[in-house]
Amino acid sequence: MSNNDWKSRLGMVYSTDPDFAYTTESEVEERETLAPEKQRLRVALDRRNRGGKQVTVVADFVGSEEDLKELCRMLKQRCGVGGAAKEGEVIIQGDLRDKVVQILSEAGYRARKI
Numbered sequence: 494m495s496n497n498d499w500k501s502r503l504g505m506v507y508s509t510d511p512d513f514a515y516t517t518e519s520e521v522e523e524r525e526t527l528a529p530e531k532q533r534l535r536v537a538l539d540r541r542n543r544g545g546k547q548v549t550v551v552a553d554f555v556g557s558e559e560d561l562k563e564l565c566r567m568l569k570q571r572c573g574v575g576g577a578a579k580e581g582e583v584i585i586q587g588d589l590r591d592k593v594v595q596i597l598s599e600a601g602y603r604a605r606k607i
Contacts, residue, residue, distance in 0.1 A: 526556030529601035536590050536597070537607040548576075549590050551583040551597070551604070571596050 535552045551568070554561050558578075565578035568585055572592055576585040585593060590606045597604035 526560045530603065532556075532602050532604075534597060534602055534604040535607050536593050536604055538588055538590055539584075546586070547588045549585040549588060549593050551585070551593060552581070554581060554583070567600070568593060568596060 532555060533553060537550050537552065539548050539550045540546070551564075554564065561581065561583065562578045565576055565583045568583060569576045572585055572587075572589050574586045574589065576583060578584075594604045594606050
């Protein structure tokens with residue numbers, strides 16, 4: 494078994510059954526990405542656990558991780574700042590709520606500032 498196989502066993506230590514085949518229940522299912530006009534994105538400012546720094550968070554994106562990363566890339570380029578796509582959210586450095594809402598609206602997304 495390779496090193497990654499051991500990590501994916503999720504608590505299985507030993508089986509006495511010689512024909513045992515370990516399978517995981519959590520298959521990664523690809524989420525269908527909604528069209529931009531059907532998305533309802535929330536844009537908020539966040540300061541928690543960031544060492545006093547402010548970040549703009551775009552939440553409630555419904556779609557695949559790849560499409561989320563593409564949205565993040567577009568926002569980072571248009572805003573001229575850094576950021577990341579983590580846990581279903583796009584994080585943009587700085588307080589750019591108004592600019593992000595404007596960019597998303599121009600791209601066809603329904604976004605509102607919180």
